[in-house]
């Protein structure tokens with residue numbers, strides 16, 4: 001296991017793990033990453049018994065209309081620092097998103113990507129320029145630059161809440177789904193930010209960036225459909241006006257992923273989609289965390 005070490009991060013172990021990913025031989029244990037003195041709710045943390053704030057999740061779904069991209073703002077507003085993260089920010093809407101962060105009195109600590117996007121430039125580079133304390137996050141398997149390269153099984157803490165990283169390759173080789181902590185002591189159902197692995201009544205295309213319809217099918221079935229049926233699924237895009245779905249709904253009604261794998265592969269081979277308009281600009285920029293100067297340091 002590669003433990004993620006940052007001088008300012010509280011690094012802890014957690015026994016909770018997502019199901020093992022079928023394409024990974026990793027047997028690593030799970031580090032917990034935390035800023036702002038958070039107190040993971042693990043039995044290993046008796047030493048932190050003085051902290052009393054109950055975690056309270058704030059979630060906002062934000063939309064960028066040119067690429068039909070959803071950005072998600074999450075925060076623990078039960079924590080005195082109100083630590084927050086943005087998932088899949090877009091360069092064009094960074095000012096809107098950061099204004100909202102400020103208006104809500106949040107402390108943005110992470111800007112995450114679910115994968116190297118092909119249709120828009122990520123906002124993470126711009127955010128880091130405007131808020132130097134913010135750390136960019138992407139999967140190690142994406143081969144992109146970021147401050148924090150996460151792997152399947154890692155937990156990313158914001159206050160007393162965390163997102164669990166699940167590898168869900170297939171749309172791209174480095175796609176991950178971020179899932180809210182196991183929810184056993186939380187009043188809300190679990191939530192998963194699926195990127196382009198699973199779209200509402202659809203899924204990400206598999207014809208570029210190391211895509212594989214076999215991998216995508218296995219990823220969704222092993223890592224997303226294994227979550228409780230009431231888990232809320234939030235995708236990175238929607239082209240039909242949907243905003244959210246659930247595991248149960250997609251297991252019943254997803255026109256691609258309810259099929260057997262062979263039929264799924266045939267559907268994916270015959271989508272005949274044109275490449276995203278921004279692809280030639282977006283992919284190289286996003287491999288460099290969205291920084292326009294590709295030689296710039298993250």
Ligand SMILES: N[C@@H](CCC(=O)N[C@@H](CSS)C(=O)NCC(=O)O)C(=O)O
Pocket residue numbers: 067117118119196202203204205206237271273274275276277278
């Ligand atoms: N027309 C758009 C790109 C549309 C597209 O290809 N979307 C991707 C997600 S962004 S990489 C996709 O996987 N779509 C699957 C589908 O079934 O639509 C543009 O030019 O930007």
Ligand SMILES: [Fe+2]
Pocket residue numbers: 115116117118119171196204
């Ligand atoms: Fe994508």
